[in-house]
Structures are given as structure tokens and as C-alpha cells.
Amino acid sequence: MRQAGSTSNVASVVVIGVDPRAMGQIRETLGTEAALPGQSTKYEDALGVIRKLRPDVVIAGFDQDFEEAIRLAPQIVAENGRTRLVALAAHANPDHIRAAMRAGYREFVVLPDDAELLRQAVHEAIYQEGGDEDHGEVVTIWGSKGGAGSTFLAVNLAAELSPVHRVCVVDLDFSMGDVAAFLDIQPTQSMSDLLRNLHKIDERMLAGYVIVHPSKVHALAQPTDLEQREEVKGDTVMRILTTVARSYQYCIVDCGSRLDEASLTAATVADRILLVSSPDVPGIKNTWRRLQLLERLGIERNRIHVVINRWDRKDAAFTLADVESNIQRKVDATVSFDRAAARSVNEGKLLRDVDKKCPAARDIESLVGLVTDGEIAVEKRTAGPMGWFSRFSGG
Template identity: 30%
Template sequence: MPTRILPAVGDADAVRSITTLLSQLPDAEPVAPVVDSTQLVDTLARLAAESVDELPEVVVVHERIGPVPALELIREVALRFPAVGVILVTSDPGPGLFQAAMDYGARGLVALPLSYEELASRVQAVAQWSVGVRRHLGSGGDVFTGVGGTVVTVGGAKGGVGATLTAVQLALAAQASGRSTVLVDMDLQAGDIASYLDVQFRRSVADLAAINDISPRVLADAVFRHDTGLALLLAPGEGERGEEVTDRAARQIVSALRSRYEVVVIDCGAQLGGAGAAAVEMADAALLVTTPDVVAVRGAKRAVRMWDRLQIRKAEETTVVVNRHTRGTEIQPALIQKITGTPVAGTTVPANFKELQGAVDAGRVHELDAKSTVKQALWALAGELRLVKAPEADHRKGGGRFRGDRGSVSFRRRKDGGG
């Protein structure tokens, strides 16, 4: 059976050189090259959605691929598509880079300028490895098989605006609709999800920070299974341990979760550190919760501008959610949209703390009455975000936009190459 090889090369001259050599390899079947990280992951995701057998056995990644750096891209492919063997083509084949490439999940490294013998040897070895992994997949082995779930981050314009409650209810709505869902507390110093859901836990997101290869078993050990069926990855009980979760660790953790769950909801809190920033950058949708008052709206505006300056997220790719809304308040969603320069979710959450107080005080927000207007609004927001299987959702042609009373929620192509 021929070996299918997918080159990922951004440079035109390198494309010609690599594809010419690949076409000369025995039993090789090169496929049309992709030119950047986004196109590579999108292509693999489309093929994996059909069947693991549709995936190429080998992906050849050139060191100058972009916009995601080659090693980060290799990590993404290794986590999301474990049946694909990745070869890195590089002008620096030294032991340092070789070790780094292996740590990130590459199965081989080939030096530039390319030689036929070295390329043929690496491709053959990696193809044999890939075939072995597929046999393992066929026997039901415990490995990642997901093609990539939806990641939604929830941040607060300031403390106390309701970001955690929003994140919890969005995750509960997704889980209740039949989608495998994980709720992550990335508010590393002050996370409250455990208190909201009345759980005692030992493992946290910090326990995954130092692990280079997050296998399904390792991930399962760190995740807490709630009575609702919701998976929880909680903030560390000791706030100082939050510093262990670097932006690189956060990327790896989010990628692993995305490969395992259909929906990943991340509570980033109001203070965005490196880990939270990485999550926001990787997210399909980034929500910023505000209340309709001057202080909170100013906080939302500052956050949006900061994310834009730091190239974490563009304003038009951030969606503001208005919590504790009343018709009588002076600051309405249309004004908030104008001030922040962002889309505003069509669903607003009404101000009715009396509905919440008992459940919040008892740490049982998952038992919030179904008649609660706050719960109904947050679950409607989950429908607007397409986190739930809601047949009544109004999908426009072309996808990616959602109809609302005042604005629309938009999903974007992830910078990390997500589909």
C-alpha cells in the first residue's frame, strides 16, 4: 500500500524541492502541499472526520511554516492526530533541536539541504510507525481520537461581574444536550468553580503543567467527574501554584482537552495572565462578561484594547456578554457595543440575584431551578454559541455567525491552526 505524504511548506522554492524528492520515493503518494499551519490542521481535521484511515501516514513540516511556529504546530498535530507521523525538515539538525522536536511529538528530523537517502529512510520508518498506531487504534487502544472540539473562553471585565457563573452554566447546558464537555478553571489564583459546584478535589490544572506528553490516562487522572457528568479541570487549591501553568503549558493543556472533548469551556477570570492569554488566543469564541455600569464597561473597554495591543484577540473577534441587564438601566447593550467596539451577544442575562442566592450560597449552582430566568438566559446563550444541539438555532448560510437581537457572536479561525 502506498505511503501518503502531506508536505506543509510555506516557501515556494522549498515546496518544489520537497515535492520533487517525495515523488521519487518508492511506494510514496505525495498529496497536494499545504502552505501554512491553519491549512494543515484544517485538512487533517476534515480527513479525520471521515475516518482515521483517510489521514496521511506522514506529514513533512518545514521549519519556516507559519504563522504557528513549527514545533508548536508539531505539538498540535501530535495531540490531535496521533495516527499521523510528523517529520521536521530543518537547517539546524543539532542535538538540541532534535531533542526538542521529539519532545513536541515529531517522529523524525531531516536536515537541509535534503538528501534522497536520508528522506527516504525517515519516511519509511515513520510510515511503519504510523501503520502500527492505526492497528492500535483499530483494537480500541486508549489514545486520542478526537478531531478537535469547540473552545470557548469566558473572562470578566472586572471581578464580580458573573464570569464564573456564566462559564458554569454554558458548560452545564452543553453537557445536558449530550455533548462531552469539560469545564476548566484557568483563574489560577482565585478560581471558584469548585465552590460553585460543591466539589472536593486533589488534582488540578497545575498537575499537568510540567508534563510534556499529556496522554488520555494522565488527563483522566487530573479531571474530576461531577455528578452532572460534567468533566472539571480545576484551579489549584494553593494559589501560588498557578505560576506553574505557563502560557506554553496552557497551550498544551487546551490542545489535549480539545482533542478529548466536544466542548471546552474555560473560565479565565478577570485578571488575564500568560496562561489565560494563551487560552483566549486559541479559543474559537472569547466571551467578555460585563455588567451595565460605568466601572465594568470601562474595564471591558480596557481589556479589549489590551488584548488587541498584545495581539491576543482582535476586538471584532471578542464578544461581550451583558449580565444583570434591566430595561431601565441607562447603559444598554447597543451603547456597550459602541464603547467597546466589539460584537455584543444577542442574549442578555437579567438581573435577578434572588434566584441565584440560595444555589450560590449552598455551592449548588448546578441545581438552579429550570424556571430561573438567569439560567434560561445563560442556556439560551449556549444555544447562540452553538454549544448545545438546539434545532431552533437560526444558522445563516456560510456558518460562523449567529443571529441576535443586538449583535452577533462570531467564531474565528484559530491562530494555532485549529479547524
């Protein structure tokens, strides 16, 4: 049941670090829907004011002092997890959006374009079902190169979770997206419809855009005819994933292998990232490069899991120990090379419906442990030589 988070129907708002013009825009946008302060609070006074007023919403300006706005967020969240943080900026700078998400901001708005979003954020702040702890887990699956198996793993992992959890696969591969094809469903509604209505999306509307597979896996799919679209921006992706995570216990994001704004944002907001690699030199090399990139973006190592797909121990050119010494971290899981995988894809079936006892199906079953904090099985390692790393690292 939905509970009111505030004693009144008007959200109390504290505004930090914005100039009078932006303050005017906020006032114009929120009208009587929020109890607004007369003026903006300075960054240095923010914590004291927030402690005193315990507002439903804090709107922090990013243009005057971006670093201060970032520094304040975790402190505000630590003091009162219910306070909804909204970042306000004059431009949607992708680096700032990612930094905002990492710091704990729930929305990133540029006025007047995002007026509806700001109103909605304020409205939801007083009718929320509790805090962030009610959000589902976002698991981002990212291939280190094309064809690594991200869609195959996203769909089949979701199917493993679906008997006990509400799960939605989000197809964020805007250039190739084939989640619907893997599930053998012609999408009558899709990500395109959602993007057109994103300014007013809520959990109820989201249900109208997802397709439902008999396995109970839901999917926010790309349309059959991919449209020519400009790169989808970080704040858009953030909004999509936040909405899905509010409705589902698991949001499995198929990012494909592209290094674009959508995948970087999904990696930033994810609770876990499964970095999927093929067991070959280009795949491992790119895994190493992606790991470096994720580190540069400030994404904690313990959120990242390396999965080697199509692993064939008997035929592998190198051992897992080789791979680990080359990527300088452990391999968290392997999924066996399995002809049933290709068959399942070609037939538009889940792997377990083709052969539920095949090696890859068993491996995907144990991947569930990785995303639900259980133990997982990785094939026993044997030490081996490492010669080929020097080919790509120069080391």
C-alpha cells in the same frame, strides 16, 4: 476507532529552515521513530517538497525566518489538513507562540527541553483519529474585570451543554481558580498534577486529572491549596487545551479576568471568546479595552462575543444601545441579574438546580445557541443617549 494516518508505523517528516545543530537535535530526539530527511529544506522550497512527499509531520524552524515560517503554515494546512505542524525554536517567545497557534502550528517545541513532546507529536501524527476537524470547540470565557461572572457562566454553560455533549471546564485562573468550589467538589486531582506530568499527557491520562460532577460536567480544576507558581507559559496552556479539545466536544475555559499569558493564549486558540462584562462603567470600559487588545492580537471579530452579565433592564443606568455605541460593536447576549445566581454559588449548586426557570437560567440556556451556532436572544434594544463613553475614551 483509532485509525492509522500513515501506511507505515514510522512518521515521515519534513524539516524546514533549521541549522545543522538543530537538525542534529531533531535526529537525536526522534531516532528511529521517524523517517527524517538528510538535511533541512529552505523555506522557499518547502511547499514543493511537501507537495511531493506529503509528510505526516512538518517541523519548521522559527529562528532563521520567523515570518516565513508563519506565512507557510496556512498554505501547508490548505494543501493537506492531516499534516501536523510543529514549530521549533531556541526560546519560548510568547509572541511567537501565539503567532504559531494562529497560523496553524499544533506544537511549539524548544529542544532539548521538549524532546518528549516532539516524540509524542510525531507518534500521534501516525495514529491520529483524523484531522483537526475531530477537535472539540474551545470556548474561552474572560471577564472584563474581577467578579464579572466568568466562573458562574463557565460552569452553568457547561451544565447546559453536558446532557448532549462531552464537556470539560478548564480552570485557567491560576490565582483564584474556584471552578471546583462552584461545583462543590473537593478536587482529589487537579491542574497541578497535570502540569507535573504535562510532558507525557495524552487523552487517556487526562481522564485521571479531571473531576466529574453528577451533571456529567467534567472539570480540570485548580487545587484547593493554590500553589505559588510562576506564570504559566503559553506553550503549556496550548498543550493543555489541545489535549482537552481532543477528548471533549466542548472545552469551556474559565480565564477569570486576568490579563496574563494563560488568558491571552486561551483567547488566541479559542474558537469563540465570550467576553463577560458587568453592566457598569468600569466593566464596559474594560470590555472596550479588551476588544482593542484582541484586535491588536489579530483575533477575528466574529470569534468574539460580548456578554453583559447581571443585566437588569429596569434598573440599568444605560441601555444596550448605549453600551454598543461605546464599545463600537454589538452586545451578543445578556444574562439577567438574578438573586438565584448568588444562592447557587453559595450553595455550590448549578443555577438550574436552584431554580431552573429563573431569568438567568433561561438566559444561560440561550447562551448555548451562541456557542453552538444557533440563534440567541438578546433583550430588545432601545436607542438612548451616550454620555459616559467620553469619561474613559476621551472621545
